Amino acid sequence: MVQRRGPSRFASTGVAINVQTPQTRTSATAGALGLVATLVYFLYNVPHGCFSFASSTSGNTLPTSNPGHAVSSPLSGQLTKQVSSRFYARRLSEPPSSQRLVLSAGSRGESDFAQEGADKSLPVVLLLHPDEGSPGFVEVPHMGDILGDAGRPSWSAAASQLAHRVQWDLGEPPAVQFRTLSLSEFCAEGATGAEAYSLVLGVDLPEVLPAVCTEDVLLSLKGCSTRVFISSRPGPKGAVAPRWRELTSIGGVGADALEDTGPLGIGAMLGGWAAAAKTHGDIVDLWHRRTAEEAVYAVLVLIDSTVMPLESMQAQKPVPTFETVTRAIDRCQDEFRACFTTPRCMQSLACLSSCGLADQSCSYNCIVSYQSEAFTQFSLCALQKQNLLNSQIKRPVTPVACPMETFRGRPLTEDVAEDILVGHYDPAANHKHSWLVAAGSNPAYEQFALQFQLWYRGSASGSFWYHPTFLVEALDGRKIWRDRDYRVRRQKGKPGIWEFSVLDNGIISEERWHLLGADDDLEWLVLFYIGAARKAGLAYRGCLVLTKDGQMPTSDAAAQGVAAAVARAGMMMWELEATNNPPIDPANPPPLIAPETQSATRLLAARAVPA
Numbered sequence: 001m002v003q004r005r006g007p008s009r010f011a012s013t014g015v016a017i018n019v020q021t022p023q024t025r026t027s028a029t030a031g032a033l034g035l036v037a038t039l040v041y042f043l044y045n046v047p048h049g050c051f052s053f054a055s056s057t058s059g060n061t062l063p064t065s066n067p068g069h070a071v072s073s074p075l076s077g078q079l080t081k082q083v084s085s086r087f088y089a090r091r092l093s094e095p096p097s098s099q100r101l102v103l104s105a106g107s108r109g110e111s112d113f114a115q116e117g118a119d120k121s122l123p124v125v126l127l128l129h130p131d132e133g134s135p136g137f138v139e140v141p142h143m144g145d146i147l148g149d150a151g152r153p154s155w156s157a158a159a160s161q162l163a164h165r166v167q168w169d170l171g172e173p174p175a176v177q178f179r180t181l182s183l184s185e186f187c188a189e190g191a192t193g194a195e196a197y198s199l200v201l202g203v204d205l206p207e208v209l210p211a212v213c214t215e216d217v218l219l220s221l222k223g224c225s226t227r228v229f230i231s232s233r234p235g236p237k238g239a240v241a242p243r244w245r246e247l248t249s250i251g252g253v254g255a256d257a258l259e260d261t262g263p264l265g266i267g268a269m270l271g272g273w274a275a276a277a278k279t280h281g282d283i284v285d286l287w288h289r290r291t292a293e294e295a296v297y298a299v300l301v302l303i304d305s306t307v308m309p310l311e312s313m314q315a316q317k318p319v320p321t322f323e324t325v326t327r328a329i330d331r332c333q334d335e336f337r338a339c340f341t342t343p344r345c346m347q348s349l350a351c352l353s354s355c356g357l358a359d360q361s362c363s364y365n366c367i368v369s370y371q372s373e374a375f376t377q378f379s380l381c382a383l384q385k386q387n388l389l390n391s392q393i394k395r396p397v398t399p400v401a402c403p404m405e406t407f408r409g410r411p412l413t414e415d416v417a418e419d420i421l422v423g424h425y426d427p428a429a430n431h432k433h434s435w436l437v438a439a440g441s442n443p444a445y446e447q448f449a450l451q452f453q454l455w456y457r458g459s460a461s462g463s464f465w466y467h468p469t470f471l472v473e474a475l476d477g478r479k480i481w482r483d484r485d486y487r488v489r490r491q492k493g494k495p496g497i498w499e500f501s502v503l504d505n506g507i508i509s510e511e512r513w514h515l516l517g518a519d520d521d522l523e524w525l526v527l528f529y530i531g532a533a534r535k536a537g538l539a540y541r542g543c544l545v546l547t548k549d550g551q552m553p554t555s556d557a558a559a560q561g562v563a564a565a566v567a568r569a570g571m572m573m574w575e576l577e578a579t580n581n582p583p584i585d586p587a588n589p590p591p592l593i594a595p596e597t598q599s600a601t602r603l604l605a606a607r608a609v610p611a
Contacts, residue, residue, distance in 0.1 A: 123198035123307050124177045127163065127299070129155045130204050131182045136232035137290040143439045143545055143566070144574030146552055146559045151573050155204070156182055158292075161572050165296045166303075168398040168541075168570075169312040176307060187213035198307050201299065202229040203287070207241035221247055226306045228280065229255075232295070234288035250276040250306060279305045282357045291443050292575040301357070318391040318537040328388040332381035335374075342374040351475075361447050367505060368482065369475040379506030384535045391537040401514040401528045401569040403496030408520050412495045418464060419601040420518045420525065421455035424548045426600040432592035433469070435525055436550030439576040442542035448472060449580045452590055453546060455488070456598035464488040466500060469590050481591055488513075500529070509533045516543075517565025522603060524553050526565035543571050550581035 129135075135158050138144070144151025153161070159180040166178055176198070181189075183205060200221060209218075221227055229244035231237070240248075240255070248255035253273040258280040261268035268274040279302065286298035304313040329336060339345040351366035367375070382388045407416055423434035437451035451470040458465050466486035474480055484502055491497040496515035501508065511531030518525045525546040532539045545562055547553060553562065563573050584590065 122174075122177050124179065124196055125199045125299075125303055125307060126186075126197045126201070127159055127178070127180045128186055128200055128202040128205065129159045129180065129182055130206055131155075131184050131210055133204065134158060135204065135295070136234075136238075136287070137292050137295060138574055139233075140290050141578035142574045143552060143562065143576040143578065144572070145578070146554055147563065147573060151559075153572070153574055156180075158574075161575070162292070162296055162299065164570060165292075165575075166299050168396070169300055169310060170303075171311050175310055176303060184210040184212050187217045190217065197224045199226045199303065200224050200228070201283075201302060202227075202244060203232050205229060205241060205244050207243060218243070218247070222249075226250055228283060228302065230284050230287055232287050232290070234290075238288065250280055253277070275305075285356055289443070291577055293441055293443055312396070312539070315393040316537050316539060318389040318393070320388055320390050324386065324388050324390045328382040328386040331386055332378070335378045335381040338374040339378040342372055344370045344372040345374040345378065348372070348375050361443070364444070364447075365473070365475055368472045368480055371505075376506045380503075381506075384507055387535050389535065389537055391535055393532055393534055393537050393539055395510065395512070395532040395534075396530050396539050396541060399570045401516065401530075403494070403515045403568075404517050404565070407518060412515075414490050414495045416603075417495045417515055418455070418457070418490075419603050420515065420522070421466075422457075422598060422601045422603075423455070423522055423525065423546075424604065425454060425456065425598060426604060427594040427598075428600065432594045435546035435548065436581060437544055437579045438524075438547045438550050438552045438581075439545045439578050440542060441544075441571060441576045442540065443577075444540075444542070449582060450550070450584065450590065451579065452592060454593070456595045458595070459597050464490075464498075465595075467593065469592055471590070479585065479588055481588070483591065500531070507533050507536050509538075514569070516568040517561060519553075519558065519561060523547065524558055524562055526562060526568075528569040528571075543569055543576060545576055550579065552578060 133155055134153060135155060138152055138158065142151075144153070163178050163180050167174065170176060170178065187210065227247050227249050229240055229248050231240055245255040248258070250258060251273065253276050257268070257271070257273060258277045261274065261277045262270075265274060265277070268277045283298045283302050286294045286301070300310060300313055304310045339349075348366055348370040351370060352363055355362035355366065403417075404412055406412055407420065410416075421434060424431055425434045432454070433452040434455050435453045437448075437453065448470040451468060454467040454469070456465055456467070457463065464487075466488050467483060468486075469481060469483040472480050472482050484504055486500045486502040489499045489501075491499060491512075498513045500511040500513055509531055510533075511529045514528045516526040516528050526543070527546065528541075528543045530541050543566060545552070545566075553559065559573075566573055566576065
């Protein structure tokens with residue numbers, strides 16, 4: 001299993017959240033609290049008079065930290081999944097633009113390298129890829145492996161699917177035109193087309209050019225103002241060919257300067273390209289994590305930062321106002337005091353602030369390693385109740401996933417759909433879980449080992465619950481079991497669709513889950529979810545394959561069935577990374593529960609005979 005950057009491999013879809021599931025929500029809290037830590041530090045430590053607020057017809061925005069200082073802030077992605085925003089303060093000597101606050105967010109709306117006054121026609125973005133081979137993320141074990149060579153996409157097929165996924169977050173109508181071309185296809189178009197692009201992102205391009213390419217065609221790329229050329233692989237295998245490094249430019253800054261910002265980034269800050277360097281570094285880091293979800297997110301980050309703001313991305317970078325911050329401080333005084341006088345709470349915030357962009361692994365492990373009641377109550381009061389972040393995010397509406405219509409030859413009913421979720425739970429046989437996760441599309445999921453999923457009916461009439469139990473590795477190496485409790489409600493008249501809600505580390509997450517497919521013998525189950533932690537500025541999506549033992553199904557029939565189910569959400573098998581399910585440590589067994597209100601379903605008793 002490939003390791004993510006960070007102390008280990010979790011939630012920031014969006015902030016220490018692109019987090020989706022129990023772990024996802026927790027991370028939402030994580031990224032958001034990283035931002036809170038910076039805000040509070042500023043409020044309590046910057047001398048009065050250094051900065052001030054100006055009135056605004058839409059409310060005052062609040063400064064956060066010094067130029068170039070990155071804080072982990074909520075984001076998805078596919079996503080999935082956490083957005084890391086950069087904040088800066090304008091000194092009083094600078095005339096404020098209009099009546100906006102003197103301090104404002106420095107992510108793409110005020111980027112120092114964004115194109116201002118661009119042509120009002122729709123910008124065109126190009127993903128340029130090699131003629132042969134595959135992107136780095138398909139080298140990681142994934143669901144497509146069960147299809148053999150057919151499950152390993154070529155670069156052209158992968159690029160086409162990435163374009164499809166990016167389209168989900170470009171808005172309606174799309175904010176930009178997104179194209180994909182192989183290097184030969186680009187060269188065949190000739191030198192006249194390059195100037196039409198607002199952004200060219202080239203990935204894994206070779207030093208030796210195809211026969212159809214000429215130097216003149218490549219030089220025409222200089223007509224595009226933003227050109228980024230990277231590798232999808234980290235380490236020695238990820239070196240970018242010299243000819244492409246020479247063409248790299250963000251806001252007129254070349255590859256050498258973007259990668260060498262000087263000690264503590266001072267050179268880039270003084271030179272005025274700190275934002276460009278950070279964007280370049282984030283894009284490279286996201287691709288090098290080698291997941292399709294984070295590759296999609298990298299493309300969205302690049303468009304949002306260098307071409308034009310995307311509504312889906314901006315919504316995940318909320319800007320606290322003077323009103324929301326002062327209200328939170330006033331109404332959550334006990335919680336602020338408890339957190340800032342509790343070492344573990346402060347350690348959580350400090351740890352979170354060091355996590356990289358959308359590094360859900362780092363974020364969630366910070367929370368797990370330093371978890372405390374003070375931390376939970378702080379996020380519940382300041383973020384959830386008082387909306388300190390001023391988040392206005394909504395749950396994504398794309399894609400429109402279609403649940404399965406029939407099961408065992410009969411129309412799917414709400415009761416049968418719930419029985420499928422209850423799955424293999426059989427307390428009489430000491431089988432205390434419904435399913436185990438075998439693969440997932442969201443990095444927030446696949447990093448956790450041994451994800452025992454339990455669905456069960458409660459004591460109240462019509463009540464239904466989701467209780468996941470999963471293994472997390474803390475920063476000190478301890479293996480810790482965590483669980484969550486979600487309330488599940490049917491979507492009336494739509495069997496196979498449910499509304500999930502959970503309070504996790506002080507943040508409420510609301511999700512819509514879809515039953516995409518299930519084997520008649522319950523060998524496998526495919527689920528898709530779309531959710532948001534609204535007060536943490538997080539939106540996310542994800543697709544899961546579940547089996548009885550957490551191992552991927554191997555038969556041809558199962559592979560075809562899973563592929564068809566995954567396609568109902570517009571996804572491909574290779575986008576779902578395999579989950580690591582090692583043998584259970586006898587000295588540290590999972591704390592599984594056995595609700596007396598749920599017995600084994602009739603689906604296990606005997607296979608129904610089609611009418």
